[in-house]
Amino acid sequence: MMESNQEYPRMLGAMLRIPFQAIVAKIDAGLRAKGFTDLRPAHFVVFQHIHPEGSRITELAERAQMTKQSMSELVNYLEARGYLERQPDPKDRRASIVRLSNKGEALNHAAREVLQDIENEWSSQIGWTQMNAIKEGLNAIIKLIEEENTRK
């Protein structure tokens, strides 16, 4: 953060932040419009990181860079409202596996739909070539980040 304000040339941080926050706001509004009204921004992080075959609380917490206590709270909230299900892990009786319920899958699908619409809208205006260049470039950067993380 703290990367810029309009007086200086915009720096890379702001260039990423502005479209990212626009996307977050649009997904939030889009989901609300589609009837998912009981989610708060903090819950999104669970859907971002959950694995289709289910994930453990600890794993989700680590991926989301928060404590397992905090993640536990988010998962409890979403489980209580029917977005997630907990199953005991047969391999490890201390652990449980959290997975999307049908409702959770529906939410996920709706979110992806909204996001695809945004991408289509932007692409049609700036051109698909340029959008592809952005995506390729960002994926290259992500590769660097992931390499750095695995080295640690």
Place this chain on the structure above:
Amino acid sequence: MMESNQEYPRMLGAMLRIPFQAIVAKIDAGLRAKGFTDLRPAHFVVFQHIHPEGSRITELAERAQMTKQSMSELVNYLEARGYLERQPDPKDRRASIVRLSNKGEALNHAAREVLQDIENEWSSQIGWTQMNAIKEGLNAIIKLIEEENTRK
């Protein structure tokens, strides 16, 4: 948010989120290393939006998409620690103008330095051509977002 997890192809939201969060973490660590240890992540938003000639609380709140009460608290914290100064606005006796102190300028400069280092590091690995393509593309998207905002 909620744009992806590794099982599906990564969507645009995640492509922006991952490098953005990496940048935030690096700036946070970099500033800490440079001796700015009394800032919390929430405060960064003030520096992102403050104008070199000073800004009003209301203006900062609007740009940061939060209430003026919340922004007021952030500004109070930073003023108490010497990063910001408040002056009465001569044009409007209800308002005050918040601006960076010398210490605040130093912080801003340090943050920009860290960010430039990140950009240089990434560019040298993916190539400056590709980095420029990303930046051009993101700026085109930002232009769309800004147009949409002004239409509202």
Place this chain on the structure above:
DNA sequence: CTATTTAGTCAGTTAATCTGACTAAATTGT
């Protein structure tokens, strides 16, 4: 087969942000 690590919960705390009610100054409409 004891010692340590790991998965998760419970309880309490701090940080971040919000809503509502308010004051005083500025602006608008007549």
Place this chain on the structure above:
DNA sequence: ACAATTTAGTCAGATTAACTGACTAAATAG
């Protein structure tokens, strides 16, 4: 000119988000 409305900011209190510390029970390592 001046009443009505809007705007800038604060104060007080509530809610949400995330943290630390202490704990239990199961798994793993020596």
